[in-house]
Amino acid sequence: MYQSHLPVTTLREEPADAEVPSHALMARAGFLQKLVSGVYVYGPMLWRVIRRIETIVREEHDRAGCVEMLMPALQPMELWVESGRWDRYVQDGILFHFRDRKGSEMCLGPTHEEVVTDYARRMIQSWRQLPVTVYQIQTKFRDEIRPRFGLMRGREFLMKDAYSFDADEEGMRESYSRMREVYKNVFHRCGLRFTIVHADSGSIGGSTSEEFMVDAVTGEDAIAVCEETGYSANVETARFRIPNPPPEVEERPMRREATPGAKSCEQLRELFPEVPLEQMVKTVLYHVTWPDREGLVAVLIRGDREVNEVKLANHLLALKVELADEDEIRRVTGAEPGFAGPIGLPEEVRVVADGSVQGVCGFLCGANVTDEHLLDVWFGRDLPEPEIADLGMVQEGDLTPDGKGVIRITRGIEVGHVFQLGTKYSDAMNAVYTSRNGHQRPLWMGCYGIGVSRIAAAAIEQNHDEHGMIWPLPIAPYAVHVVELKSGGKDPAEDLLASRIHDELEARGVDVLWDDRGNVSPGVKFKDADLIGIPLRIVVGRDAHEGKVEWSLRTDPRDKETIPWEEAVERAVAACREAGRLGAPRTPVPV
């Protein structure tokens, strides 16, 4: 490939709206161009990266016996009503939907459980057809609340989604673990460092789910990990043990104290230095939306802990939980926000307690009166024992659920998510098969997603320096960058050698980008090469007349060797063979 054929202008300055390295570098290098918020043009170089990723994804899925197909992005409302997800997706605003000319409601697919279940219920009739796993690589549409970080969270993005169908639960588990291995292979082959974590299954549904997180400080997700025990989970779902138990105290009668202006636990610590945070109980009021109604829920949690809203929503079987607004708080507590407590709340407010309050005795809490708190409050004496559930957010330093290790919080980019769906969709949409003994049985499903375009961004987040991107060889846009310093007829020896290397590499199945641009100074060529980050570099320069070139790796720019051009070609071929990206030999067509 001749670099002079690329319609690309590189930028010296970062675009103003780029917040993370992957976005800034891709924009500067012309990989990417924003059309509107969360929607991007993929330039020629980025498209090559994506095709590399797709190739790896396809090879690994096909190897595991999955079958590729393609489903429509345009979908009818009826299927979504049938599965029961239309209202939730519309209410969350995540769905792009509209009416067609006949007035039928349609949407652009944010995911494909409905379509694939509809496909399966018609195609799969017999146990003899099971198990089967289908997949597709396709554009998805989600009207994200906040598109961000370039390719990391777009409103239109490329996703590989796969769906497994089994005769029973055990089969589903087997399919799931097979896909889990496929995912590990895919991400390893893409050259990514990642962590597999327990996850919440969210709006997709189902029981077990795990996420594949690329380790990166700019990741949007926080994850709880423990090196000693191997425990790892998204903080949304992480279970843990609290390391610091509440103090034991002797029983005293409940009393009421004036606490003017003290709305936070920190302020109360100053008023009552003898009461540690572990002996305070916070009452957090939530406005909860269920499928059929809305209401308020009070969550009791220890003073040093935070509520995990994902766990809360799951526990309450709610569509949505959000902090109650100030007027709601005043209405049910009769007090200003900051003084809510568990005693004396109206009947309509359901009270649930996080496990962290278990064993907390003689505690401090709000009095439901402005500027007053209660002290020496006992469960079972001053108020009923509450309904206990795991509603707490994990914190750095907590213990793993088995108590054997310490949890650390790190960050990751979610590039894959695997779910055991069970029969959620097959029940809702009546997708059944005839079993060996003639019964109608629901299909057991799993679903599996990979953010194909997001992988490209994640790879840069994980691999870049101050000069530019550093692509892992398996997914780099080109394997080799031939940087010719004086091109365009100014030095016939260089032109001849560079074109010879270019042709030879292509003939050997190595994809190569040749910087043949004339009238571009060497400094610019080096800067552009660093920015684009092609992993193997052959510089054709001052030693060209002796048939020698400079060989270097983008990962280690200082380590340069001057070697005969034939050896550089051999090294490139060997590296590509090892990385599994040797392609079909190409014979250049005269241009």
Added chain:
RNA sequence: CGGGGAGUACCUCAGUCUGGUAGAGGGGCGCCUUUGGGAGGCGCAGGUCGCAGGUUCGAAUCCUGUCUCCCCGACCA
């Protein structure tokens, strides 16, 4: 949706407070010079100042409305 900020050339931005000829740097084009780390000189092209109203002799600048984009929170591959 709530809270904050910004829309001026392909990019990064000044100019807006205090109304009066549309600016810089980068990038692009031409010529000269230069050629192993974003070289230098001369010249050229490129803008309905987001959009619509209003105030005014006169609006990028003041007023009203509206759209878009970005950041902070709830979504997710």
